[in-house]
Amino acid sequence: MKSGAWRQPRAILWVTAGVATLGFLIALEITAHHYGLPGPMATQAKEVILPPKPGPLYGGLALMMVVLTWRQRFIAIGAAIGIDIVLALVRWAAGVEVPEDRLFGNGAMWVMLGCAVIALTRRTGNERALLLKGVGLGLLLVTGRKTGDTWLLITSKAHPTVLDPYVATADHALGNPSWLVGRALDAAGPIPTQIVAVVYAQLAVAAVVVALYQLRKVAAERRFPGHHLVRTFLVIGLVGPAFYMIFPVVGPVFAYGPGASGTGGPEWALINLWPHTLPSISPPHPMPYDGITPRNCMPSLHTAWAVAIFIHSRKGPRLLRYGGTFWLVATLTATLGFGYHYGVDLIAGVVFALTIEAALRSFDRGWNRSAVQMVAYGTTVFAALLVCYRYLPMEMATHPWVSGPLLLLAMASVIHVYIRTTRLWEPATAPAPRPEPQPEPV
Numbered sequence: 001m002k003s004g005a006w007r008q009p010r011a012i013l014w015v016t017a018g019v020a021t022l023g024f025l026i027a028l029e030i031t032a033h034h035y036g037l038p039g040p041m042a043t044q045a046k047e048v049i050l051p052p053k054p055g056p057l058y059g060g061l062a063l064m065m066v067v068l069t070w071r072q073r074f075i076a077i078g079a080a081i082g083i084d085i086v087l088a089l090v091r092w093a094a095g096v097e098v099p100e101d102r103l104f105g106n107g108a109m110w111v112m113l114g115c116a117v118i119a120l121t122r123r124t125g126n127e128r129a130l131l132l133k134g135v136g137l138g139l140l141l142v143t144g145r146k147t148g149d150t151w152l153l154i155t156s157k158a159h160p161t162v163l164d165p166y167v168a169t170a171d172h173a174l175g176n177p178s179w180l181v182g183r184a185l186d187a188a189g190p191i192p193t194q195i196v197a198v199v200y201a202q203l204a205v206a207a208v209v210v211a212l213y214q215l216r217k218v219a220a221e222r223r224f225p226g227h228h229l230v231r232t233f234l235v236i237g238l239v240g241p242a243f244y245m246i247f248p249v250v251g252p253v254f255a256y257g258p259g260a261s262g263t264g265g266p267e268w269a270l271i272n273l274w275p276h277t278l279p280s281i282s283p284p285h286p287m288p289y290d291g292i293t294p295r296n297c298m299p300s301l302h303t304a305w306a307v308a309i310f311i312h313s314r315k316g317p318r319l320l321r322y323g324g325t326f327w328l329v330a331t332l333t334a335t336l337g338f339g340y341h342y343g344v345d346l347i348a349g350v351v352f353a354l355t356i357e358a359a360l361r362s363f364d365r366g367w368n369r370s371a372v373q374m375v376a377y378g379t380t381v382f383a384a385l386l387v388c389y390r391y392l393p394m395e396m397a398t399h400p401w402v403s404g405p406l407l408l409l410a411m412a413s414v415i416h417v418y419i420r421t422t423r424l425w426e427p428a429t430a431p432a433p434r435p436e437p438q439p440e441p442v
Contacts, residue, residue, distance in 0.1 A: 064138030083107035165284035182275025248295030253339025303349030
């Protein structure tokens, strides 16, 4: 690296982002301990040895391996599986009971940490930087999951009341789609329900598949592409939960139904209506809820992630494009049909995802007037949506023929501006070179 490289704006920005991320993790660790909860860094450190919670450990390893040669990949995956088998046998011999979903994962973490040590001790120059970037990419995926889990626990402790009545009232503008899709999913039978449940639970798997396609040439080209799905995925997961603290909502299945996943339930619900009886239109007020259920609805990050997967799968082969479309449709169906989100959550999630994606694209390809306008417009629309949900829900519910189309129009306008702006960002196709004149034969 040249001596003045760190003075370049891009390098300074990356250093600032790294310091800010570290500060955020430390602050999150302190806040978690304040509420008597395990922090993300402490949890991750323990799981180097202890049986890991279900999570994308092998997904992180797969992302890290994009910087390795095929021979190195086989060695890495073999070492990870071998370490997991040895640890499983040791725990079995010691009589330690481990749930089936926690049998594997330590090996992937050990291999990633080992590659970091190799990069620092056995590599130099660009090779060291590339390997460290790969390790960082894999560890960021794992740490992002831990950070998100901690955020969700903090939202449940920090907000004893939730704003579901406001969102449910505003949702009348869209015809209460969660109730509609919930009844449709009940009528569809167990097979469609199981399919969308798997899609909803395994969203990270689809993200890893798309990311691996985008990063498939890293080992050969010895560099990462400027913009890829993992960046968008992580930033959505990092920024999104901040709005859970501003707008705490648990979702219709909890606030108006029987609850799910063993938390919440009828004893906390305002009234048990979901999905068969629509809630009445009445002036909303904050309602108390338990200290366990995450306030993770506004905006819908599952929708935001699915939109990001859809966008980044557009330049892949046909199968990947079809997969991205299917994952988006199935995720939207699950978020509504299982009562995890209101319809207005999804609109906010789409606007949020496109704004984040536009900001990251402009960071890579350069800010111009269109990029600034897109990010500013998306931010303004997103803020306006939250303000309307909080302070104008009765007006939205009593005038659905006006407010409903306006909500859809606001989302469509952001989609239109995003598509128009990204087309402007795309480099123009260079004209084909003219053939050189050939000398006439003598």
